[in-house]
Amino acid sequence: MQATVTDHRCDIAVLHLRGELDADTAEKLRSTLSGLLERPVPRIVVDLTDLKFCDSVGLSAFITSKQLITDRGGWLSFAGANPFLLRLLETVGLTRYFAIFPEVEDAIAAGQL
Secondary structure, three states: OEEEEEEEEEEEEEEEEEEEEOOHHHHHHHHHHHHOOOOOOEEEEEEEEEEEEEOOHHHHHHHHHEEEHOOOOEEEEEEEEOHHHHHHHHOOOHOOOOOOEEOHHHHHHHHHH
16 A cells, blocks of 8 residues: 655645555554544545455554544545445444545535535
8 A cells, every 4th residue: 555645735634545555554644644543633635545355454444543643633535435435434333423525625624615
């Protein structure tokens, strides 16, 4: 899995994920999210457009990070999930826990309201 971060405006980071997120690559996700969590009020959009696979270890990293982000008054949302990832998030009940948008721009706009 590859993870890159781009900043939109001064207060929203977009985390672009590419490849497969599993037990072998989850530590890279945790490390990247850890850096973003150091921001005073983390506002993060996770771009799932190029993420082809995610297992329970990857989902766990997102859940743990979201809890920390929410405690700091920030938010974490998903954008661009493919049908597999949407089905996975629905199956495990995370569509009620995370905001999920069709496009990154939609998630950014919702966060600026």
